[in-house]
Amino acid sequence: MSTVPVTAHGTVDGGLRQRAGKVVPGGMYGHLSVANLPADYPQFFARGQGARIWDVDGNEFVDLMCSWGPMLLGHAHPAVDAAAKAVIDRGDVLNGPASEMVDLAERLVENVSHADWAMFAKNGNDVTTLAIVVARAATGRRKVLVAAGAYHGIAGWSLAADAVGMTPQDHANTIFFEYNDLDSVEAAVDLAGDDLAAIVVTPIRHDLYRDLEAPEPEFARGLRTICDRAGAALVIDDVRCGLRLDTRGSWESLGVRPDLSAWSKSLANGHPLAALMGNEAMRDAARRVLATGSFWLGAAPMAAALATLDELERTDAIGKMRAAGRRLQDGLVTQGVAHGLQVTVSGPPQLPFMTFTGDATFERAGLWAGACAHNGVYLHPVHNWFVSAAHDDDTIDRALDATDEAFALVRDTFGAD
């Protein structure tokens, strides 16, 4: 690849990093900060189109992060964005919802197997947190079980006990278990006693710094059985996987239906929207809790969501993502072998990831990912990636050209395994 991003050298992004350093804490914060990424990652972006993004210096990248999930059909999708812009022109956020809210709730209830109703918000964190509030209102209980290391948002209840700025009371009602370990769930249930409100779980294990892990069918079914036995709510956090794996809900193929599910990221292909869905047993509690926000009923993201669902069905977007991700995963496996490097390629193809064996400090991963960025491919060394339906064979092959060069650099630096 001829593209050579030089943003990281700090002088060619129009001074944005320096300016941001003065008026934004740390220059940037949260998951979009490049502070812990290799030097070749750009901090500021100018444009996206389909499966490509451009930084503010004009460097082009194949995008394998898809805005950390939201881009399901590709950046700046014409049909989706036209739907949103038409609503903006007529008035987006009004004194009440528009007809799109009803259309979208009906569509989701029709698509998502466990859902009898839907509520809308803006952040994934809004709806994961709303899920436990609804579960507590429905059960009159307090304790919530969460897998250790799982990410459910920035609210205190889901974070580790030592999270900065949180108090012991923020997670006083949270009990941790190990993903795919029913014994650890049973132990947590025992700790909860007669106060178990909900078990919250992601459909796959997609923790930072780990190979992705599919749920054992017995684990998924076991959670359902345990919740039924205890009269607690099973909550699937489908914020990251929702619509990428299965429009019916990510555990439908396992035959496991939750009581509540939280969706966001890709629901409106980048337009800010989140949804909590629930079954009949949760409806009255959902009606009684306080759930409201200034922009939650804006119709533009809902129109975008309806257009996204149209495109998803019309174009077999899930099939396209699966094929693109599989091509990428197969290519990485082949390249690893060819370079004499041991790697683990994990995840469903739509959310691929790769680690190097024996790379506990992620040095190899950092070097490799940085070389990919340098050569025009944007992926992440410690967080799962995403492909979109805009990732065609040519795009994936272009990405694989860069990953091949990056493998060579890792082998030259660390030696073959």
Add this chain to the structure above:
Amino acid sequence: MSTVPVTAHGTVDGGLRQRAGKVVPGGMYGHLSVANLPADYPQFFARGQGARIWDVDGNEFVDLMCSWGPMLLGHAHPAVDAAAKAVIDRGDVLNGPASEMVDLAERLVENVSHADWAMFAKNGNDVTTLAIVVARAATGRRKVLVAAGAYHGIAGWSLAADAVGMTPQDHANTIFFEYNDLDSVEAAVDLAGDDLAAIVVTPIRHDLYRDLEAPEPEFARGLRTICDRAGAALVIDDVRCGLRLDTRGSWESLGVRPDLSAWSKSLANGHPLAALMGNEAMRDAARRVLATGSFWLGAAPMAAALATLDELERTDAIGKMRAAGRRLQDGLVTQGVAHGLQVTVSGPPQLPFMTFTGDATFERAGLWAGACAHNGVYLHPVHNWFVSAAHDDDTIDRALDATDEAFALVRDTFGAD
């Protein structure tokens, strides 16, 4: 007025209420539900333009709620929306922020007197909650003082102890005081002991079911003194008032500067955006906390915010809102006297409100507001209203025609005072 909304009768909104009743808990939830409003309020809206809105049946209203605050310059503002749509066309939510984040942070730091930095999110609730997390990280303490009855969002820490679905632990670190009552603040500070992290306060008292109340200057200054003495953070929740009263911050005219301030609603004239701003003392804590969300760095609402600030300054929007609100308030006082009804008109003109004397159960307010809705004016019986810079004299006079008829109905029903 000849407009006669008939939505409330339930058969002419295309069946939306009936459909929503099946797929949305309670048919609608939160502050946009009309369940507790008089029968003449429409639930579903189709369009907004300037100071006017239209329900799905085509009935036109003068909008005195402004989408519950966000509409500062009026609905579907061409310059603001063009800025947002241009970003959508090039790619809104990407793998990192765009230059607009830096432009906007610089602009806010320049405008808002206490602010040395800004962070962005989607909901008012995001940034009020982030404020206390930052305050706790900065101070290493837990307790937060909040005025009883004030609204700071849907998070448990700010809600009353009996809020549905919340646990005792959610508000274990919250201590309530009375607005404008420094003795009650001192008592709360004593209760907090050496564990006081922050005092959170709205710039005016704008609780539901109450006349709006300006802050006593000694109260505002006293809070600053108490926080300085205790080494705690003063947090102004400017979500509802921000940009309507004073672009420098709503307590700048009182000479009181907070350590942290939370902004949202009108920041981008309806596009979903929130901002936490802070001073130098809070910067390091803000850098250390976990603050992130999938859509938080989307550039379209930031471009809209920059355009909103441009328009606000170029057109003296605050002066226009003040004049429109004053014309409305003066008109209501005059009409009340003319009809022999005792009313209290309260609030800064930009956020006007009116109650009837001796109307403890808000029966008169409900009848009056329902008649206003029936005659094409949308306001609220128990929550403050909002005017925008699009409310010109003709619009206000048209509203006053409807309020006059509504006063006559109240007098005919309940008699003169």
